[in-house]
Amino acid sequence: MKMVSVAHKTGFVVDHCPYMADRGQGVIPLAPVSKSLWTCAVECSMEYCRILFDVYPVDKLVNYIVSDSEFHTLNSWRRENQSTHELMSALAAVGPPNPREDPECCSILHGLVAAVEALCKITELQHERRTALMDTAERVANRGRIICLTNAKSDTNVRMLEDYIQETISEQNKLAAGSDRLMAIQQCELVVIHIYPQGEDTLVSDRPKKEISPLLTSEVHSVRAGRHLASKLNILVQQHFDLASTTITNIPMKEEQHANTSANYDVELLHHRDAHMEFFKSGDLHMAGTSTRENGVKETMTLKWCTPRTNSIELHYCTGAYRISPTDVNSRPSSCLTNFLLNGRSVLLEQPRKSGSKVISHMLSSHGGEIFLHVLNSNRSTLEDPPSISEGCGGRVTDYRITDFGEFMRDNRLTPVAESSYEPSGKLPVERAKAQLERYTRYWPMIISQTTIFNMQAVVPLANLIVKEALTEEDVLTCQKTIYNLVDMERKNDPLPISTVGSRGKGPKRDEQYRIMWNELETLVKTHAGATDRHQRVLDCIVACRSKPPEEEERKKRGRKREDREDRTEKNASKETEDKSWQESERLKGLLEKDDQESEVIKDSPDSPEPLNKKPRLIPEDVQPPERAKGPATLLSMWTNRITVANSRKHQEFFGRASSVNSKFELYQHLKEENGCVLHFVPSAASVLFLRVERVILFSFFTGWMPMKMEKPLDDPPQRISCIIFSTSTELDNQMGNF
Structure with missing residues (x-):
């Protein structure tokens, strides 16, 4: 079925009953100035339509209906009637509600019935698609949205409106079934906005979107009249039409009263969300200055005015252009900015950064009297020579799994299948092929440095079997045998093919390598564990093998200590050469010999008698200084000899020994x-x-x-x-x- 978006048709139903003439309290210090509920509803709904028409000049249609004792349709689905000028002229003819009119004769139900009937009418876009499909016109879906602005009495009254619309949709679908000029409604979204005056409490509670029936969903918003209603409709238009907000900051502008001075202003613009797609992909939302407004409901992205402005004749490489609409179109900063752009000037916008070089990501420029937000490419340009398979958009990547991808394509080739080979269940071969492709790509790293298990020959049997739709007992045994082989490799402390790209030194330690390997293997098996019980048995085997006994953990600790000692030994050996070691040992040996000579001279000198409290030095036969090794002596042996000689001088040898x-x-x-x-x-x-x-x-x-x-x-x-x-x-x- 050729689906048409719900946003294609929007029916506005505004209550024109006498109670909509009520006025709330004025805003201090302008207490005498106040607006009626009708005025607030009209102004906010017109802002909704203005933003919609600015961003989507075609194929996003509005049908405006006023309801009192009867309904008044102000425009049709025709494209030439889609403008705020057309609607404002019609609203001027309707006028404000009459407070002296009988409330019993007025009802919002008249307008809701007219809105449902309008949704059944065929638009120009739907007619074009029905004509293109010829005899299969029923495949074109008909969906739409109804926004009702009213002053409801209670939650019960709101539920009564929902039931009435559901019955009306059923009746209209029966009429459309036998008519070529009408289309049945496949889906309708009802948005009820309850407006109550300033200074009063609401009688209707908010309710999120709820499915009333397969054809109708409903949501309720209770909003105070005034700026609160304007903010609510501003948020709803972004949600209904997939819009996003961008705030242009630091716009230099001359003061109106002081022409020689200037100040910086901010202007908020609305546009399609795709203008921020590069931020969403790269995850640089925090670098683009995302901020939240309206109590955390409304988000805007901040871009900074760039001083070097350019003319429109200069060519910039853009990846997209999206129409914009100012949020506050009547403010002086918005008016100055739009006039500046409509005069043929272009403005570059940069991402606010705390450090590093600035990145110009967007540009504002006008074309044909309409202002567009252009997305500038900050990565590799597609106008250049096409990159090779070893290069990515962010730079050179030389370790793609090209060979593995070739095997992947061979395993998922499509071949013609005879009708006689179809499965008894009636599942089409193309559906089975899609299911197999989905299983094979649940976990498939594209770069060699991002995976460990796919670089190990020992894991190949398990990786080839786990993607199967069903496993046999032999397959389960093969997978378990593969897991046990990995456990044996870990026990033997065998090295793993861990990539050291982007890391210093030799990379992670051996136990860290195996931890990475087990985590990746568990991730692979978990993606298929829910298929059958045998897949789950393979995952259970991995979990059981990963839980090490205490003695195994102690052995791994000893292995880590041994690796640390080996690393320190290799590091010391790389820093000191053999010649430097020989010179150092000779220098220490000379110092020790000099110390021995000085001590003997002091002892044997007649001018320096031996102290009374010093015992005579005796060197027994079994305590002899070790012979000096030929060649360079080690520091340990030199230190041991020195300690032995020093200890022999400290006491007189026991005579009995x-x-x-x-x-x-x-x-x-x-x-x-x-x-x-x-x-x-x-x-x-x-x-x-x-x-x-x-x-x-x-x-x-x-x-x-x-x-x-x-x-x-x-x-x-x-x-x-x-x-x-x-x-x-x-x-x-x-x-x-x-x-």
């Missing part, structure tokens, strides 16, 4: 000669030997000694020497009183 034989040392060797007693000691857990010589108690603590045997027992300990031996410290504590 140097005189022991087979880890045994005979204590009190002269005891047998004096007392006829021989003691042998071997290493044990812990014991203490106490000797009391006359009145002096000597405590000697030896770790790990205890008596084994005594050749001759002691009858009575001699008066000069007493020998008592304890095996444990506990027994020592118990016998401390004996001493």
Whole structure:
């Protein structure tokens, strides 16, 4: 069916009943000045129509109807009747509502019925399309919108209006079924705007768009008369006709009273939304100065007046031109700007930027008495030589997946199919081809550097099977085997083909590479997981394999530490050459030898006696300074030798360590000669030997000694020497009183 936009037909129904003559409170300090509801409705609806006619001079039609005791149609769907001058002349003939007229005889329903009948009439555009289709004229759809400006009594009254319109549409569709001059209504949008005076409360609540029936949708707006109604209709015209707002800032303009001075003004323009398409694509809305007005409902994009102005004879490469309409057409800044442009001048507009070079993105210029907003191309011009396949609109891109795209085209070739090969379900081959193409392109990166799994040969079996409409058990096993192979690769810490384009150094760490790979693989499988249960099983396998046990996480941490050490080692090796290392080691070795010589000179000098508290330096046989290695010595070995030599100077070597034989040392060797007693000691857990010589108690603590045997027992300990031996410290504590 050849659809016609809902915006093609707009029926305005304005209430002309006596209650529309009510006046609200005046605006302080102009309290005596006020407007009636009728005046506010007419002015705001005319602004709606003016903006529509400025931006869409053809094929966006308005049928204006006034309703009181009967309906008054002010114009028709003909193109020559679509102008504000035509409507204003007709409204002047109608005049304001009569407050003395009987309210019972007046109703908005007369105008709503006339609006539904007008939607069934054929416009010139619909007639052209019906004629082009000849015998298939029923394929041309008929859709439209009705905007009703009234003062409703309550929500119940609004629902009554909706029911009445629904019944009228059904009746008119029956009449249109048997007529060649009428068209049945396939869709109708009803917009009810309840207007109430200043200083009063509304009796009708707002309601968003709601589907009343398959043929009718309705929405309700409760608006206070005055500037609030003007703002609401300004927002609705943008929503109904896909318009956008642009504010031109910093317009230099001479003051009216002071001709020698100038000031900067702002002018808001309305135009088609496609003029901002480049901003939407590039995501530079914040750079273009998007701002929000009217409590967050209305948005406008800010562009800055560029000082270097040009004439219209200069050629600029433009990607689009869109008609504009000033929001406040009667203001002095808007009038000056439009007159300046209609005189043949052009104005360049730039994006406001906090830093960097300015970007001129738009231009205002007039053609044939109409002002257009031109979109200037800031990227590669299509007038130049066509770019190669390795170049994109933003610059050179040399890593497109050209080979993979060739395989993709071979897998999705279209071939003639006989009627006998159609599926029993009745699904056309072209529909099956579209479905397959949709499955294959759910996740398909175009650039090599943007993907990891499609650069890995190990993932090819899974990537080829997951896009199938249905999987077999063998396919599921193959996909699971592929996942397990990836897990094994991660356990072995195998490298992955991660792109380092745009990154410094060697790129991400190994565990980060696998995290990127798993995320991309999960994204690919998730796009197909809802197809069948077997697809879901493949996704469950990936999720299960990604949840690592604690010991695996600990192993990965150790692997990361090892990689960090390797990176530091390689970095140090790259910074220092072998010659520099040799010179540094020789310099340190010379310093150490000089230190050793100075220390020996100080010790052996007769003029510098050795301090009393310093113990003599003894170097036992088993503590020898290590031999110097041939060639350059490492810093670690030099430091170890220095520490060993320094520690050997700090204490006198234990006499028993140097005189022991087979880890045994005979204590009190002269005891047998004096007392006829021989003691042998071997290493044990812990014991203490106490000797009391006359009145002096000597405590000697030896770790790990205890008596084994005594050749001759002691009858009575001699008066000069007493020998008592304890095996444990506990027994020592118990016998401390004996001493």
